[in-house]
Amino acid sequence: MALDVKDLRYRLPGNGRALIEGISFSVGAGDTLVLLGRSGAGKTTTLKLVNRLLVPTGGVVTIAGEPATAAPETALRRRIGYVIQEVGLFPHFSVAANVGLLPRLEQWPGDRIARRVRELLTLVGLDPDTFGARLPHELSGGQRQRVGVARALALDPPLLLLDEPFGALDPITRLELQREFRTLAARLAKAMVFVTHDVREGLLLGTRIGLLDAGRLAFLGTPDEFRASALPAVRQFMEAA
Ligand SMILES: Nc1ncnc2c1ncn2[C@@H]1O[C@H](COP(=O)(O)OP(=O)(O)O)[C@@H](O)[C@H]1O
Ligand SMILES: [Mg+2]
Numbered sequence: 586m587a588l589d590v591k592d593l594r595y596r597l598p599g600n601g602r603a604l605i606e607g608i609s610f611s612v613g614a615g616d617t618l619v620l621l622g623r624s625g626a627g628k629t630t631t632l633k634l635v636n637r638l639l640v641p642t643g644g645v646v647t648i649a650g651e652p653a654t655a656a657p658e659t660a661l662r663r664r665i666g667y668v669i670q671e672v673g674l675f676p677h678f679s680v681a682a683n684v685g686l687l688p689r690l691e692q693w694p695g696d697r698i699a700r701r702v703r704e705l706l707t708l709v710g711l712d713p714d715t716f717g718a719r720l721p722h723e724l725s726g727g728q729r730q731r732v733g734v735a736r737a738l739a740l741d742p743p744l745l746l747l748d749e750p751f752g753a754l755d756p757i758t759r760l761e762l763q764r765e766f767r768t769l770a771a772r773l774a775k776a777m778v779f780v781t782h783d784v785r786e787g788l789l790l791g792t793r794i795g796l797l798d799a800g801r802l803a804f805l806g807t808p809d810e811f812r813a814s815a816l817p818a819v820r821q822f823m824e825a826a
């Protein structure tokens with residue numbers, strides 16, 4: 586499995602309040618696990634525990650067969666692409682420089698970086714000649730989000746974590762990016778964890794659905810099983826959507 590999470594737990598260092606209470610799931614190549622949940626359910630915390638922005642207080646995270654604690658954090662993050670809602674592009678770097686950031690840190694030769702950047706921008710639907718030299722503020726929100734995805738893919742990681750990547754976009758752009766993402770995900774066949782509070786988005790993009798509720802996984806199954814589930818937590822979430 587690309588990602589294996591067993592009995593993951595997290596307590597706040599200060600007051601010891603439990604934010605994540607025993608979550609288990611695994612994600613294989615070609616799978617998109619959608620983590621659904623209300624605001625505050627623990628979705629972002631779960632992703633941060635997977636890529637060690639936070640250190641779990643219990644449980645085991647295994648990435649491509651290796652415990653996440655076995656490798657230094659830098660090596661771990663090379664194997665995990667991370668996309669967040671605010672994108673986090675460097676404002677004074679061109680689009681090409683943003684996408685080529687990790688390959689540059691890995692000291693790839695310049696011509697290899699340039700080729701990879703062109704390939705990635707094309708992959709996410711941005712013409713490299715038009716967009717490569719632009720600065721992030723010269724892009725639309727949807728275009729910035731595409732650059733964020735391209736950057737996360739730069740080192741070809743087996744695992745991609747996406748935290749409400751389309752959350753800040755207008756409804757039409759959002760729909761467009763959801764459709765394209767579906768195609769891209771099928772084509773790349775990576776293991777993905779996609780966080781959203783939007784049940785329609787989740788059911789469109791997920792090959793499996795996990796419902797997080799107050800730090801616990803209340804449901805884990807296929808989109809069809811989710812739709813048919815009689816679990817109160819699932820019914821409530823569907824009805825509120
Ligand atoms: N550093 C922190 N200190 C205190 N509470 C936190 C911290 N980070 C997250 N929380 C709390 O943990 C819960 C889960 O947060 P989060 O994982 O960001 O939820 P989600 O991404 O599902 O909206 C929330 O109740 C949030 O307020
Ligand atoms: Mg969040």
